[in-house]
Amino acid sequence: MWHDALHELPPALRHLLARQAEAAPVAEGSAAWPRRSFLKMAVASGFALGAYPLLAQTSSEAAPLKPTQQPSAFVRIDSDGTVTVTVNRLEFGQGVHTALPMILAEELDADWSRVRSQLGSNDPAYADPLWGMHLTGGSTSIKHSFMQYRELGARARAMLVAAAAARWRLDPAGLRTQAGFVIAADGRRLSYGELAQEAMAQPVPPQVRLKDPAQFRLIGRPTTRLDARAKSSGQQVFGIDVRLPGQWTALIARPPVFGAKLRTVDDAAARAVKGVKAVLCVPLDRGAEGVAVIADGYWPAKQGREALKLTWDTEAVEKVDSQRLLAQYRELATQPGARHFDADMTPLASAPHVLEAEFVFPYLAHAPMEPLNCTVALTSAGATLWVGTQMPGLDGAAAARVLGLKPEQVEVRVQQAGGGFGRRAVASSDYVVEACAVARAARQAGLEGPVRTVWSREDDIRGGYYRPMHVHRARIGFDDRGRVLAWDHVIVGQSITAGTIFEQGMIKNGVDQTAVEGMREPYPLPMRLTVHHPKVNVPVLWWRSVGSTHTAFVMETLIDEIARTTGQDPVAYRMAMFGDRHPRHRAALQLAVDRSGYGRRALPAGRAWGVAVHESFDSVVAYVVEASVKDGQPVLHKVTAGVHCNLVINPRTVEAQVQGAALMGLGLCLPGAAITLKDGQVEQSNFGDYRVARITEMPEIEVHTVPSMEPPTGMGEPGLPPLAPAFANALARLTGKPMRRMPFDLG
Structure with a gap:
């Protein structure tokens, strides 16, 4: 029965269905949750639009299939039933080595215990299906390949069914699949391993019927990563x-x-x-x-x-000096640059409150564990x-x-x-x-x-590419209610994309879009934003969460400061500014607040709450943190995360990504987390003088996701940006001093 099937669904899906049931109860005496009623309620709520990619029952391909759509490039089934899925991305800790095979195996109806994965190559089949180039970045792996891997699995399944139908001389429509077998109505069954060779000779169907999400058995379930054993035992080959x-x-x-x-x-x-x-x-x-x-x-x-x-x-060659460069940036920050946002700044002159702030962010090394x-x-x-x-x-x-x-x-x-x-x-x-x-x-x-x-560790830290150094200067006028009347803002920092193949698409009106992502939104602010991109002899590159590494900190600490200045609760202030325009931000923040006990639970003496919420790469992460100051040093005790990344493929991956991103975000705040130059040379060389957060500094962390059936968005990067501002906001409440520099300076 449909009702019984609900108990086999992942918890997130059950939660959504239960919530729909409360809004539209089934009439007495009728069968609980008939399929037709479920679909009616789903469509009415926006939960399942027939044309929406996630719930589309038939792929929309009419043109000849591209290499990225051919099952033969992605699925190999051995005679013993082992299914090997080729992953079209780099696996470097973000979990796609498991999540993408889960998506394909879901539609394939594979036996997950027999699924393996391997990485691809520069073959055209493994290009990003939306961008047309080989790329792992921008937290797009699941977002861009969700439908691709569903269709690959469905096509491979259809070919297996066709092979079984040909062998049995039966109508394929009368066959079903389950856990690696094709099964006939009379109970006969053939394993995928027995059918693999014949299936590969079948024509690839240009259109396939996809599963109803209510039938998902893998997607949404907490699943141990396929590479977990090898990595935890030191056997993984890098x-x-x-x-x-x-x-x-x-x-x-x-x-x-x-x-x-x-x-x-x-x-x-x-x-x-x-x-x-x-x-x-x-x-x-x-x-x-x-x-x-x-x-x-x-x-x-x-x-x-x-x-x-x-x-x-x-x-x-230019010999860069960090102190001289900072002075140059500060001077540039007093002058308007290339314009990104434009608003009337006249209200600044008569605003009841004017907040002026300068922020300094250093160069950062990527410093991966494997050079x-x-x-x-x-x-x-x-x-x-x-x-x-x-x-x-x-x-x-x-x-x-x-x-x-x-x-x-x-x-x-x-x-x-x-x-x-x-x-x-x-x-x-x-x-x-x-x-x-x-x-x-x-x-x-x-x-x-x-x-x-x-490359040695020293080679990497001294001679690599870096997250650009930035200076922000803000001048904000607001009234006694916290209503922002005018926000004048200047950003100074090198362009990441200038001189690269990405310049044409990423630099608009002289502004590198990676430098300003995260500014203003989601708040309805009258902002004038201008940008300077000086040329400096330091190679720069995107760094986990790119522009949001600095823009989120600036936006979320300034919003918090306005709330404190006007005597408002920072959560209530943000919620009021969201209005009804940003339901995902509201849901993520409310989830973090509810699960943390914010506003209801008394903190131990010497601790304070800190809050921040930020969207990057189409996912929203909100943090509620507990922090203190011990012996003049900031201490982060607990982090509660509310995450809205739409449909969660593997909850364990989302949890791990948020944990790792939070720890990396914490590292930005600690003394020594900076790359500096003198006479053109990088002064740091290894982890002894370039600070990264260590496991002993890891706070208690809880990760909660907002249930959703919208197509999945990325999670490799969004967990990083809001951690530092949430921590800074807690410290500002403790010390009365807003954090304006990274890493933090409590002196």
Whole structure:
């Protein structure tokens, strides 16, 4: 019965159905929750629009199928019934290695205990189906591939059914599937493993019928990740672990200042190190030069590099100094720049309250646990790369240019990566290009075999790309009720996309859209926002949650300060500003408030509440935190998260992403979480002087999601932006001092 089936649904779906039942009770004596009644109520509430992508029962493809729609590229079924799903993204901790197979397996009706996953390549089949390029970024993996993987699973299922129907000489419409079997009405069954070979010979159906979400058995259920055992036991192979016959390892001596060139090279001592096979000059990113030491292992390559005696020509490149740069940024912040928002600022002159604030955000390193690496094997036919990359198509094309090959002669085998946070998605393909340059130089020097180029932690922190340094300046006029009359705002910071393939689409009217995302919304503010993008000799790149790393902090701390100044509760103030225009923000914040006990539970002496809510990458995360100050240092005790990311594929993944993002967000607040430069050189080199949050600093954290049946949105990044402002708002209530700098300064 339909009513009985409800008990098998994931809790989030049951909650929604129960809520609908309360609004429209079933008449006495009638069958509980008849299917027709469910659909009527679902449609009436916006829960299931027939044309909406999530609940569409038939795919809408009419044109010939694209490579991204072919099951043969994504599904392999072995004779024993094992189903291997190819993932079209990089897995670097965000959980797509499990979530995407869950989506496909749902429509395939696979036995989940027999499902495995593997990563793809730069083959056109594994491009983002909406963007048409290979990309893992912007928290789009599930958002863009949800329907793709549903349809792939449904097509593969239809082909299995067709194969069984042909063998039994039955009408496919009379067959059903369940847990890896095709079953006839008379009870006969064939396993997917028995049918796999015949199924692959069936024509691929251009249109398929998708499941009603009420039939979901995998989507929405807390599911252990497929890579959990390997990672927790130390058996997972990452890009840095690639070992091939005859492989060499290379380390590169890089210039101390970005873009510098070699003046003199004395490599005699390096060549004398046991295990060193070659010392070669190579071109590097941004016009720089370096020296590659190639050896039979990492340790001799490192020893050889340390033995080099190099002098550098830095005369032609800018030598950035953080203190001088801050002074320049502050001066720019007093002047209007390129205009993004425009509003009348006349009310500022007569506003009852005027708040002026300056915010300073430092450069940040990505600092993934697995440093950058790329292994290159050259053959007479082309090249193969083993690399953890977010953009295998772009990197493959860059490799082809360096190696003098056609793009189709380069195969990129995507490897699992130990973090990245944006560092493995570089428009210049810097670390891939350098690895190819080293492999080419090694071949020209007579050295055969694959070459693995590895970055040390110091290489990564001193010579990589960074989250840009920013200065914000705000001048806000508001009345006694907290109504904002005028908000004048200036942002100063380098453009991430200028000079890249993304510039044309991302820079509008002189403003890099990544720098202003998160400004103003969701609040109905009369804002004038202008932006300066100075050119600085520091390479910059997106960093987890991109512009929201600084805009969320500015917006949420200033909103909180206006509420405090006018004697209003910060939650009530935000809710009033949301009105009825932002139901997802309201739902996420209310969920965090309800689950935290905010306003109902007394906190221990010396603690205060902090609140923030922010939308990024189409998902909303609200935090209610408890914080204190101990021995002059900020302490975060507890975090309660309310998350609205629409339909949750795997609740465990969402929970893990919010936990990790919150800890990373906490790290931004702690002393030492900054990259600084002096005389053009980065002053930090490793975790001893570049602070990241550690497990001992992890607060108690609870993650709650708002039930939804809307198509899923991203969760790799949205959990980070609101953590720091929520923490800062709690500290401001404790100390009476608003936080204006990152990392926090309580002095």
